Amino acid sequence: MSAETAEFPLPRRDALNTPYWQSLEEGHLSFQRCGECGKAWLPPRRECPHCLSPEWRWERAGGQARLVSWVVYHIAYHAAFKDRLPYTVAVVELAEGPRLISNIVGAGDPEVLRIDQDLRLAIEHEHGVAVPRFRPA
Numbered sequence: 001m002s003a004e005t006a007e008f009p010l011p012r013r014d015a016l017n018t019p020y021w022q023s024l025e026e027g028h029l030s031f032q033r034c035g036e037c038g039k040a041w042l043p044p045r046r047e048c049p050h051c052l053s054p055e056w057r058w059e060r061a062g063g064q065a066r067l068v069s070w071v072v073y074h075i076a077y078h079a080a081f082k083d084r085l086p087y088t089v090a091v092v093e094l095a096e097g098p099r100l101i102s103n104i105v106g107a108g109d110p111e112v113l114r115i116d117q118d119l120r121l122a123i124e125h126e127h128g129v130a131v132p133r134f135r136p137a
């Protein structure tokens with residue numbers, strides 16, 4: 001499958017994660033917070049990963065985050081990503097606590113990235129999907 005014909009992998013929406021994707025389309029990154037223990041998390045799930053409570057609510061992230069870890073992809077493991085090589089895949093921790101796997105954009109040379117580096121949310125639109133990415137603050 002060539003990059004031109006590769007189907008872009010789109011997120012599978014369901015009743016649980018639709019508010020997450022909807023929020024991104026509206027320009028916000030949302031996460032869940034437990035109504036029992038107060039812990040926050042991503043990705044969406046039906047119960048708190050810490051205390052298993054089914055009582056939770058959506059909250060909007062402020063957009064501040066830090067870089068936990070990253071790798072630079074020089075090989076496309078999906079044909080749809082061939083044209084963007086090299087690109088950076090990172091574990092990012094929101095100021096509110098949840099971690100997510102994302103991309104770092106706008107950094108130029110990945111060699112400038114540092115552990116704990118301050119990042120800012122940068123929602124990008126791709127193939128009709130609003131995707132949460134991060135750039136150096």
Ligand SMILES: [Zn+2]
Nearest residue numbers: 034037048051
């Ligand atoms: Zn909890």
